Amino acid sequence: MNKLLASFLAVFLLALPLAAQAGNVTIKGSDTMVILGQRWAEEYMKKNASTKIQVTGGGSGTGLAALINGTTDIAMSSRPIKDAETEKLRGRFNTTGAEISVAKDGVTFYVHEKNPLSSLTLEQLKGIYLGDITNWKEVGGPDAPIVVYSRENSSGTYVFVKDNLLGGEDYTPNAQTLPGTAAVVNAVSKEKNGIGYGGAAYAKGIKELKIKAGSEEVTPSAENIKSGKYPLSRDLYFYLRGKPTGEVKAFIDFALSPEGQQIVNKVGYFPVK
Numbered sequence: 137m138n139k140l141l142a143s144f145l146a147v148f149l150l151a152l153p154l155a156a157q158a159g160n161v162t163i164k165g166s167d168t169m170v171i172l173g174q175r176w177a178e179e180y181m182k183k184n185a186s187t188k189i190q191v192t193g194g195g196s197g198t199g200l201a202a203l204i205n206g207t208t209d210i211a212m213s214s215r216p217i218k219d220a221e222t223e224k225l226r227g228r229f230n231t232t233g234a235e236i237s238v239a240k241d242g243v244t245f246y247v248h249e250k251n252p253l254s255s256l257t258l259e260q261l262k263g264i265y266l267g268d269i270t271n272w273k274e275v276g277g278p279d280a281p282i283v284v285y286s287r288e289n290s291s292g293t294y295v296f297v298k299d300n301l302l303g304g305e306d307y308t309p310n311a312q313t314l315p316g317t318a319a320v321v322n323a324v325s326k327e328k329n330g331i332g333y334g335g336a337a338y339a340k341g342i343k344e345l346k347i348k349a350g351s352e353e354v355t356p357s358a359e360n361i362k363s364g365k366y367p368l369s370r371d372l373y374f375y376l377r378g379k380p381t382g383e384v385k386a387f388i389d390f391a392l393s394p395e396g397q398q399i400v401n402k403v404g405y406f407p408v409k
Contacts, residue, residue, distance in 0.1 A: 159186055159187050159188060159383060160187075160188050160189075160190070160383075161187065161188070161189045161190070161209050161210070161383055161384055161387055162189075162190050162207075162208045162209050162210070163177070163189065163190065163191045163192070163199075163208065163209065163210040163211075163212060164191075164192050164193070164194060164198065164199040164202045164203075164207075164208040164210075164211060164212065165193070165194065165195065165196050165198060165199020165200065165202070165208075165210075165211045165212035165213055165292075166193065166195065166196045166199060166212040166213050166214040166291075166292050166293075166372070167193040167194070167195055167287075167291065167293075167315075167316040167317055167318075168214045168241065168291075168292065168293055168317055168334065168335040168372065169212040169213075169214060169239075169335075169372055170191065170192070170193040170212075171403055172239060172372070172399070172400065172403045172405060173191040173212055174191045175399050175402070175403055176387070176390065176391045176396060176399055177189035177190075177191050177387075179390075179395070179396075179399060180387055180390050183390075184386070187383055187387075189387065193316065194290065195287075195288060195290035195291045195292065195294075196211075196212070196213035196214050196215055196290070196291060196292025196293075196295070197289075197290035197291070197292070197295075198290050199211035199212050199213060199375075200213060200217060200221050200375060201221075203225070203233070203375055203376070203377060204221065204224045204225050204228055205228075206228070206229075206377075209376070209384050210374050210375070210376055210384065210387075210388075211374070211375040211376075212372070212373070212374060213292050213372075213373045213374075213375055214241065214291075214292030214293050214296060214335070214370065214372055214373075215292035215293075215295045215296050215299075215370070215373075216235070216371075216373070217233070217235065217373075217375055225377065229377050229378075231377055231378050233375055233376060233377055233378065234375065234376045234377075234378055234379055234380065235373055235374075235375055236373060236374045236375075236376070236380075236388060236392075237371040237372070237373055237408050238372055238373065238374050238388075238391050238392065238400075238408060239371075239372040239397075239400045239405045239406065239407065239408060240361055240362055240369065240370070240371055240372065240405065240406040240407070240408055241335050241336055241361065241369070241370055241371075241372050241405050241406065242336050242356040242360070242361040242366045242368055242369045242370070243293060243296055243297060243300075243333055243334070243335070243368040243370060244333065244334065244335070244336050244344050244345070244356045244368075245261060245331060245332070245333045245344070245345040246320070246321060246324045246331065246332050246333065246334070246342045246343065246344060246345070247324065247330065247331050247342065247343050247345060248324055248325065248327065248328045248329070248330055248342065248343065249325070249341070249342055249343045250328055251272075251277065251328065251329075251343060252277060252278070253272070253275065253276060253277045253345070254343070254345065254346060254353070255345055255346035255347065255348040255353040256275055256345055256347070256348060257347070257348045257349070258301060258347060258349075258367060260275045260348075261301060261345075261347075262301055262302055262303070263275075264282055264284060264308075264331060265284065265286070265297070265301065265302055265307055265308060265311065266302060266305055266306075266307070266308055267284075267307075267308030267309070267310055269282065270282055270310075272329065280328075280329045281329060282329060282330075282331060283312070283327050283329045283330040283331070284307075284308060284310060284311040284312065284330075284331060284332075285311065285312050285314055285320045285323050285324060285330060285331065285332035285333075286307055286311040286312065286313050286314070286320075286332070286333075287313065287314065287315075287316075287317070287320065287333075287334075288313055288314075288315060293317065293333065293334060293335065296368075296370055297333060297368075300368060300370075301368070314332075317334030317335055320332035320333065320334050321334065321341070321342060324342050325341050325342050335404075335405065336356050336361070336404055336405065336406075344356060347366065347367055347368070349367070354366050354367070356368075358406050361406050362406050371408070372405065374388060374391075392408070392409060394409075397409050
């Protein structure tokens with residue numbers, strides 16, 4: 137084999153999408169969805185011993201970048217794909233990809249369990265995350281500085297909050313950035329003046345804030361999230377380069393099956409079917 141042919145084959149193999157490797161499925165992306173993806177993978181592999189499914193996080197943006205680069209079969213995302221990402225996918229694979237809603241979630245704001253507040257309005261939350269409100273007494277709480285926790289900008293939840301709560305404005309520079317929702321929950325559980333946000337499935341051991349709308353306080357309950365009454369409800373997605381086939385399709389069919397959707401409930405999110 138001459139050197140030119142060897143170099144060509146090396147480049148070709150590096151560029152070959154992992155989907156081409158039969159029996160292996162790679163899933164990457166949203167940290168919000170990692171636990172759910174892992175539970176689906178575990179149950180699927182019990183029934184299909186010849187299949188190996190690898191699930192890793194890193195954030196929605198990281199997963200979608202991996203999909204565009206051809207290094208993952210499925211990107212998990214807690215936000216819709218951006219137009220710029222779709223264009224990159226088109227440029228690389230001549231496709232706009234495929235979007236599949238696999239679960240529902242409500243972005244929930246957490247405070248320390250001893251914080252006397254039980255609800256805030258969307259405007260109050262916006263003021264806190266823009267840095268316009270810096271003391272709990274400004275929203276009816278104790279006279280204490282608010283310690284704000286946020287996510288990295290590769291996080292789909294970070295983007296969702298920026299787009300849907302902050303109106304596209306930047307977070308306060310005083311927000312402490314943490315690598316995952318579990319880290320946010322852990323930080324808030326240890327900081328009595330803290331506030332953070334994340335998926336509903338992670339809200340254990342701390343207090344979930346209701347969203348105050350007029351005289352009503354809306355909880356991030358299953359009923360309110362599924363109906364859309366909870367104002368920060370969202371879909372959780374799988375993105376692919378094209379229509380699913382083979383092992384990838386079989387896995388997605390399982391995730392959307394009655395058994396797969398029961399796993400959604402067990403993890404703490406809400407089914408789409």
